[in-house]
Amino acid sequence: MTHKFDAxxxxxxxxxxxxxxxxxxxxxxxxxxDSDTVLADLGCGSGFFAIPASLIVKKVCAIDVQQExxxxxxxxxxxxxxxxxxxxxxxxxxxxxxxxxxxVLFMANVFHELEDRGSILNEAMxxxxxxxxxxxxxxxxxxxxxxxxxxxxxxxDEVVSICEDGDxxxxxxxxxxxxxxMLVFGK
Numbered sequence: 001m002t003h004k005f006d007a008x009x010x011x012x013x014x015x016x017x018x019x020x021x022x023x024x025x026x027x028x029x030x031x032x033x034d035s036d037t038v039l040a041d042l043g044c045g046s047g048f049f050a051i052p053a054s055l056i057v058k059k060v061c062a063i064d065v066q067q068e069x070x071x072x073x074x075x076x077x078x079x080x081x082x083x084x085x086x087x088x089x090x091x092x093x094x095x096x097x098x099x100x101x102x103x104v105l106f107m108a109n110v111f112h113e114l115e116d117r118g119s120i121l122n123e124a125m126x127x128x129x130x131x132x133x134x135x136x137x138x139x140x141x142x143x144x145x146x147x148x149x150x151x152x153x154x155x156x157d158e159v160v161s162i163c164e165d166g167d168x169x170x171x172x173x174x175x176x177x178x179x180x181x182m183l184v185f186g187k
Contacts, residue, residue, distance in 0.1 A: 021177045024052045030174050031135055033057050040102040043110030047073040050085060060085045065092055093119035097127045108137040112154050121166030134168055134185040137176045144179060156181045
């Protein structure tokens, strides 16, 4: 069984150190978002990407399998008086959104944690609009002092292969910082 990030350590997700190596503003800028975009942040955690994305896009669906993470996001929504973020509790292999309802499905440091990647890719295909994009940011498969053990990580090429097997097409490989890669797929 792959490990899941422990919600009890959620403060790590919002640390200044993390912002230095995984800058949400820079990554969101590279994501091609605009005021008409509906974005689903799958595995939103503490809202590290969902909260700043809400300042750019029409709507954010902040989705997580851990209620504790969604409670943290809800508190940030309340404090920031943000009206365009919806929090949704999901199951591991399904996404609680209607067909063709989002423009971007965003996953940051989540793909390596998924037990059933095929089901999630089927769900991604289902919920993404016709020109929708799947954006996957994950840990480089190299030894480092942070992040999951290297044996739990997937290389860029492994993720590309898995996604192409799921009928996605690689559109771009982008830099997400010294420890992460960013892959953009189309339907």
